[in-house]
Amino acid sequence: MEKTKVRLHICGTEYTISSAEDDAEYMRSLGTELDEKMHELLADNPRLSITQCAVLSALDYLDAFKKAEGSSENLRSQIQDYLEDAARARTDSEITRRELDRVAKELAALRAKRPQA
Numbered sequence: 001m002e003k004t005k006v007r008l009h010i011c012g013t014e015y016t017i018s019s020a021e022d023d024a025e026y027m028r029s030l031g032t033e034l035d036e037k038m039h040e041l042l043a044d045n046p047r048l049s050i051t052q053c054a055v056l057s058a059l060d061y062l063d064a065f066k067k068a069e070g071s072s073e074n075l076r077s078q079i080q081d082y083l084e085d086a087a088r089a090r091t092d093s094e095i096t097r098r099e100l101d102r103v104a105k106e107l108a109a110l111r112a113k114r115p116q117a
Helices: 024-044 050-113
Strands: 004-010 013-019
Touching: 004 024, 013 024, 024 050
Parallel strands: none
Antiparallel strands: 004 013
16 A cells, blocks of 8 residues: 655644555644644743643643543443343334234134124
8 A cells, every 4th residue: 555645844844744544635634733733832832842832732632532532432332232222122022022912812712712692
């Protein structure tokens, strides 16, 4: 598989990155978002070095990632619970349908045995 290479400009420095999985537009969007995030941090904290700014940005993105990961795990767990509930409901429905069929047959047999008036 061919690697995609992209040049990014982040806080005044050019970086060349490559990826075998992501397209150039996606990588550019990541670079643009990071550049904007770092410029925002630097504007709010002019004493930060680029390295400090990069570390704070990385921590912020890692925090968001961990929280999203936790949320997705919670959603997976809820979906699993819903699937198990649905399976139990199908089983209960099938048992009820069979019981209804049995009772209907029993009623038909009793009606057939009943003397005609």
